[in-house]
Amino acid sequence: MNRFTSLSVKSLFTVLGWIGLILLLLPLSNLSSPETWILLASLATLSIGVVGYAYFQYRGELPGIKNNGVFTNSLSARGVWGWSVGVLLTAFYITLYFYPEWLGYRSEGASVGMVALFDPLSQLLNGQPASQWFLYGTLYTLAILVFGVKFLIKYRHSRYQIIRTGSVMFFQLGFAFLLPELLTLLHPDTPYFAKDFKNMWPLNYYFFEDWHVKNMLNGGSLGLFTLGMGLAMIFIISPILTYRYGKRWYCSWVCGCGALAETAGDSFRQLSSKKISVWKLERWMIHVVLVFITLTTLAVLWSFLGSPKNPTGISREIFSYSAIVFFSLLLAAIWFGKRNELHADARFALVGIGVIIIGILCIQLFSGDRHLLGISSYTLRKWYGFGIGAAFSGVLGVGFYPLLGSRVWCRFGCPMAAILGFQQRILSRFRITTNGGQCISCGNCSAYCEMGIDVRSYAQKGQNIVRSSCVGCGICSEVCPRGVLKLENGPVANRTDRPDYPLGNLMDHLDAQ
Amino acid sequence: MNDSPPLIIVGNGIAGTTLARQARKKSTRPILLISEEHPYFFSRTALMYVYMGHLTFEHTQPYESHFWKKNNITLLQERVTGFDPQKKEVFLAKGETLAYGDLVWAVGSRPNRFGWPGEQARRVQGLYHKQDLDQLEAWSPEIKEAVIVGGGLIGIELAEMLHSRGKKVCFLVRENSFWKSVLPTEDAALLNQHILQHGIDLRLNTELERIETDEKGNAMGVVTSKGERIQCQYVGLTAGVHPNIDFLKDSTLNCNRGILVNRFLETNLPNVYAIGDCAEQKEPVAGRRSIEAVWYTGRMMGETLAQTLCETKTAYQPGPWFNSAKFFDIEYQTYGQVSSTPKPDEENQWFWQHPQKNILLRWAFHPDTHRLMGINSFGIRIRHEVMHDWLLSDTTVETALENFPAATFDPEFTQNYQPEIQAAFQHQFSH
Numbered sequence: 007m008n009r010f011t012s013l014s015v016k017s018l019f020t021v022l023g024w025i026g027l028i029l030l031l032l033p034l035s036n037l038s039s040p041e042t043w044i045l046l047a048s049l050a051t052l053s054i055g056v057v058g059y060a061y062f063q064y065r066g067e068l069p070g071i072k073n074n075g076v077f078t079n080s081l082s083a084r085g086v087w088g089w090s091v092g093v094l095l096t097a098f099y100i101t102l103y104f105y106p107e108w109l110g111y112r113s114e115g116a117s118v119g120m121v122a123l124f125d126p127l128s129q130l131l132n133g134q135p136a137s138q139w140f141l142y143g144t145l146y147t148l149a150i151l152v153f154g155v156k157f158l159i160k161y162r163h164s165r166y167q168i169i170r171t172g173s174v175m176f177f178q179l180g181f182a183f184l185l186p187e188l189l190t191l192l193h194p195d196t197p198y199f200a201k202d203f204k205n206m207w208p209l210n211y212y213f214f215e216d217w218h219v220k221n222m223l224n225g226g227s228l229g230l231f232t233l234g235m236g237l238a239m240i241f242i243i244s245p246i247l248t249y250r251y252g253k254r255w256y257c258s259w260v261c262g263c264g265a266l267a268e269t270a271g272d273s274f275r276q277l278s279s280k281k282i283s284v285w286k287l288e289r290w291m292i293h294v295v296l297v298f299i300t301l302t303t304l305a306v307l308w309s310f311l312g313s314p315k316n317p318t319g320i321s322r323e324i325f326s327y328s329a330i331v332f333f334s335l336l337l338a339a340i341w342f343g344k345r346n347e348l349h350a351d352a353r354f355a356l357v358g359i360g361v362i363i364i365g366i367l368c369i370q371l372f373s374g375d376r377h378l379l380g381i382s383s384y385t386l387r388k389w390y391g392f393g394i395g396a397a398f399s400g401v402l403g404v405g406f407y408p409l410l411g412s413r414v415w416c417r418f419g420c421p422m423a424a425i426l427g428f429q430q431r432i433l434s435r436f437r438i439t440t441n442g443g444q445c446i447s448c449g450n451c452s453a454y455c456e457m458g459i460d461v462r463s464y465a466q467k468g469q470n471i472v473r474s475s476c477v478g479c480g481i482c483s484e485v486c487p488r489g490v491l492k493l494e495n496g497p498v499a500n501r502t503d504r505p506d507y508p509l510g511n512l513m514d515h516l517d518a519q
Numbered sequence: 520m521n522d523s524p525p526l527i528i529v530g531n532g533i534a535g536t537t538l539a540r541q542a543r544k545k546s547t548r549p550i551l552l553i554s555e556e557h558p559y560f561f562s563r564t565a566l567m568y569v570y571m572g573h574l575t576f577e578h579t580q581p582y583e584s585h586f587w588k589k590n591n592i593t594l595l596q597e598r599v600t601g602f603d604p605q606k607k608e609v610f611l612a613k614g615e616t617l618a619y620g621d622l623v624w625a626v627g628s629r630p631n632r633f634g635w636p637g638e639q640a641r642r643v644q645g646l647y648h649k650q651d652l653d654q655l656e657a658w659s660p661e662i663k664e665a666v667i668v669g670g671g672l673i674g675i676e677l678a679e680m681l682h683s684r685g686k687k688v689c690f691l692v693r694e695n696s697f698w699k700s701v702l703p704t705e706d707a708a709l710l711n712q713h714i715l716q717h718g719i720d721l722r723l724n725t726e727l728e729r730i731e732t733d734e735k736g737n738a739m740g741v742v743t744s745k746g747e748r749i750q751c752q753y754v755g756l757t758a759g760v761h762p763n764i765d766f767l768k769d770s771t772l773n774c775n776r777g778i779l780v781n782r783f784l785e786t787n788l789p790n791v792y793a794i795g796d797c798a799e800q801k802e803p804v805a806g807r808r809s810i811e812a813v814w815y816t817g818r819m820m821g822e823t824l825a826q827t828l829c830e831t832k833t834a835y836q837p838g839p840w841f842n843s844a845k846f847f848d849i850e851y852q853t854y855g856q857v858s859s860t861p862k863p864d865e866e867n868q869w870f871w872q873h874p875q876k877n878i879l880l881r882w883a884f885h886p887d888t889h890r891l892m893g894i895n896s897f898g899i900r901i902r903h904e905v906m907h908d909w910l911l912s913d914t915t916v917e918t919a920l921e922n923f924p925a926a927t928f929d930p931e932f933t934q935n936y937q938p939e940i941q942a943a944f945q946h947q948f949s950h
Binding site: 068069070071073074075076077078079163164165166169281282439441442443444446447448449450452453462463466480483484485487488489492493494507508509510511512513 | 533562564565568571572573574575578579580581583683684716717814815818819822823826833834835836837838841843844845847848850852900901902903904907928929930931932933934
C-alpha cells in the first residue's frame with residue numbers, strides 16, 4: 007500500500023475514533039437517552055479506531071524502532087495537539103474527581119447521562135448500577151487494552167516487550183477490572199473493600215483506614231483473605247520479588263498506573279525531564295509523599311485501635327511498640343548493612359526520616375494523645391486523599407501525560423514506587439548492564455526513559471545502571487542503536503562498581519609491564 | 520589556583536572531551552577546550568537522529584551546560600588558524616593569541632571530495648559537522664529525490680535519514696556490494712537486501728560521473744559511470760573522510776595524511792600532541808590501521824593522553840578491536856579481526872545465517888589452531904566483556920560456540936540460536 011492510501015485509511019480510523027468519543031459524550035447532552043447500543047457502538051468504534059490506526063501506521067514498515075518524527079510531531083512534542091489532549095484529559099480528571107455530577111452521577115437515586123450509559127455493563131458484571139468509578143475503570147481498562155495492542159504492533163520485534171505488555175494487559179483486565187466486579191457480584195451483601203489484590207498499600211492508601219479494615223473484618227472469608235493477602239503482599243511477596251527481579255515486577259509488569267503509562271502513555275515517554283535539578287526535586291518529592299502516607303497510616307491505625315469498638319484485640323501500646331521495633335530494626339539493618347552504598351544526602355535523609363517516624367511514635371506512646379501530633383487522623387487522610395490520591399495521581403499524573411511525560415506520578419509521587427525503589431537500590435539482583443565500551447553517547451536511552459533517568463551518563467562510563475526510580479520497561483535497551491543496555495538479574499555484589507574507563511583500553515596492562 | 524599556561528585542546532569531539540574530563544579528574548591544571556563547531560560537546564554519531572526526529576539536538580549533548588563550569592573546564596567557541604611552537608601560542612581567527620602549556624590537536628575529519636564536476640554546487644554536501652546537519656535541514660523542503668554517493672557508514676545513515684522524511688533515495692555504491700571493503704560477501708549481501716527492502720534504490724557497481732546543476736547553481740541531477748542520468752535535488756557525498764588538518768599543512772608539524780604521532784601520541788614538536796581522527800600512528804598497533812576514525816579509538820586516545828599529561832607517560836594500547844553500527848533495523852557488532860577477504864592460510868571463516876530473519880553470525884579463527892580471531896554479528900547483541908576476554912586468551916572457536924549464550928547480550932526472552940549454530944558448525948567441521 008502506498009503512502010497516500012495508507013494515509014487516507016488512517017484518517018478513516020481517526021474519524022471512527024472521534025465518532026466513538028462523541029457517542030460516549032452524547033448522553034451528557036439532552037439529545038439522547040443512555041441506551042445500550044450507544045455504549046456498545048461507542049466502545050467498539052473507539053477500539054477499532056485506535057487499533058486500526060495503529061495497524062495501518064506500522065503495517066507497511068519493517069519491524070524495528072519506530073521513533074521517526076517523535077520530536078517534530080505536534081502530539082508527541084508538546085505541540086497544539088499535545089496541549090489540547092493535555093487540557094482535555096485534565097478537564098476529564100477534574101470532573102471525575104471533583105464534579106462527578108457533571109458526568110451524570112447522582113448520590114441519591116439513579117444516575118443519568120454518561121454514568122447511566124454504563125449501567126448495562128455494570129449490571130452484567132457486578133449486579134449494580136454504574137458509578138462514576140465504574141465508568142472510569144471501564145474506560146481505563148479499555149485504554150490499556152487498545153493502546154496495548156498498538157504497543158504490541160509497534161514492538162513486535164521484541165519478545166521482552168510483547169510478554170511484558172501482555173502481562174500489564176492481563177493484570178489490568180483480570181485483576182483490576184473483572185475479578186473485583188465478579189467478586190462483588192458473588193458477594194453482594196458484604197460491605198465494600200478493595201478487591202484488586204495486586205493494588206497493595208501504600209498505592210492503595212486507604213487499605214489501613216478504619217472503615218476499610220472494618221469492612222474487611224466484616225467481609226467474611228473473602229474479607230479476611232483480602233486482609234491477609236494485603237499484608238502478605240507488603241511484607242513477604244513484594245520484598246522477595248523485588249529482590250529477585252527489581253521493582254519492574256510490579257511497576258511495568260503488574261501495576262495499573264504503570265500499565266496506562268506503558269500503553270496509552272507510550273507516545274509521551276520522551277517528555278520526562280532528564281535534568282539533574284529535576285532528579286533532585288524527584289527524590290525530595292517522592293520521599294516526602296512516602297513519609298506523609300506512612301505517618302497518616304500510623305495515625306489512622308492509632309485512632310482506630312484506640313476506639314472502643316476496636317475489633318482486632320491489638321492495643322495501641324502493642325501496636326506502637328511493634329512499630330517502633332520494626333522501624334528501628336529496619337533502620338539499623340540498612341545503616342549497618344548498606345550505608346556505604348548510599349550517598350551522603352541519602353544517608354542523611356534515611357536517618358532523618360527514621361528518627362522522625364520513631365520519635366513521633368514515642369511521643370505518641372508516652373503522651374497518650376488521641377490524635378497523632380494533635381492533628382486528627384481524619385484530617386490527615388482527607389489531605390492525602392485530596393492532594394495525593396486525586397490531584398497528584400489523577401489530574402497531574404495522567405492529565406499531564408502530553409506535557410510532562412507518562413510517569414509523572416510514578417516518578418514524583420507514588421509511595422509504592424518509593425518503597426520498591428529503595429529496595430531496588432540497596433537490595434536487589436536487578437540492574438541494567440552496560441555493554442563494555444560500546445556506548446556512543448547518542449542519547450536515545452536517556453531521551454526515551456519515561457522515568458527521566460539519564461541512562462547515558464552511566465552507559466558512557468561503562469557503569470551499570472542501578473537506580474531506585476528505574477521501572478524496568480526496557481525501552482532504553484530497545485532504542486539503543488549499538489546494543490549497549492541489557493536488563494538483567496545477577497549477583498547483588500559489585501552491581502554498582504564504577505570502572506575507571508569503559509572497556510577496551512589496555513593501558514593499565516601496559517603500565518604493569 | 521594554578522596559574523600555569525593551560526592545557527589547550529583544539530576540538531571538543533569525543534577525543535578532546537574525554538581528554539579534558541580525564542585530565543580534570545587527575546589534575547587541577549587549567550584546561551581550555553576550543554571548538555569552532557559548537558560550544559558544547561555533542562555526540563556526532565547521533566546527528567542522524569536529530570534529522571529523523573528521534574531526538575532534539577540538545578539530547579545529543581551528554582553534559583548539561585553547568586557541568587563544564589563545575590569541573591572548571593573553560594570552553595571557547597572559536598576557529599584556531601595555527602600555532603607557534605616556539606612561543607607556545609595558538610592563533611585564533613579573530614587575531615588573538617593564547618599561550619599554552621601543552622597543546623593537543625583533536626580536530627577530527629572532513630568528508631572526502633574527489634573533484635567531481637559540480638561538487639561545489641548548492642544542495643551538494645558531505646555529512647559530518649553540525650553545520651552540515653543545519654544545512655541539510657534548511658534545504659530539506661526543496662528535496663524530493665536524493666542521490667547518495669559512497670557505500671559506507673555515513674552513506675547508509677544519510678540514506679536512512681532522508682528516507683525517514685519521505686525523500687526518494689538513490690544510493691550509488693562503487694563496489695559490487697555495500698561496505699565491501701569491510702564486510703565479507705554474505706554479510707554485505709544481507710545488508711544489500713535490507714537496504715532494498717526499505718525502498719532505497721541501491722545501485723551497485725555505479726560511480727558518480729558528474730553533478731548537473733540548474734542556472735542558479737542548484738544540483739538537479741547526477742550522471743553515473745554507466746551513463747544514466749538520475750534526477751535529484753540533493754547529492755550527498757559520503758565517500759569516506761580524511762583528517763581535518765589542511766590549516767596545519769604549512770606549520771612545522773610533521774604530517775602525512777594525518778598528524779604523525781608516536782605511540783605516546785606525541786608529535787615531532789615538544790608539548791604538542793594529536794588524538795582521535797586527525798592522528799596518524801607512525802608505527803600502528805599490530806594488525807591495525809594508522810588512522811582509525813571511530814568513536815571508540817578517539818575516546819581511548821583521550822584516556823591515554825590524560826594519563827600521560829597528568830600522571831605517568833603511557834603508550835596508546837587499545838585492546839581487541841571492536842565496533843558497532845545500525846543499518847536501518849539491523850544491528851551490527853564486530854570484535855577482533857574479521858577480514859572482508861581472508862587469506863586462506865591465516866584466517867578461516869565460518870558463518871551461520873537465519874533462514875528468514877536478519878540474523879547472521881560470522882566467526883573468524885585460525886585455520887590450524889582454531890583460535891578465535893574475531894566475530895561479526897548481525898541481529899544478535901554480543902557481550903563485549905566476554906568477547907574481550909576470549910580474544911585476549913587463546914579461546915578456540917569450539918569453546919566459544921559451546922559458551923555462546925554467555926557471550927550474548929540480547930534482551931531477556933530473546934530466542935537463543937546456539938543449538939542450531941553449534942550443530943551447524945559441528946556438521947561442517949567435525950570430520
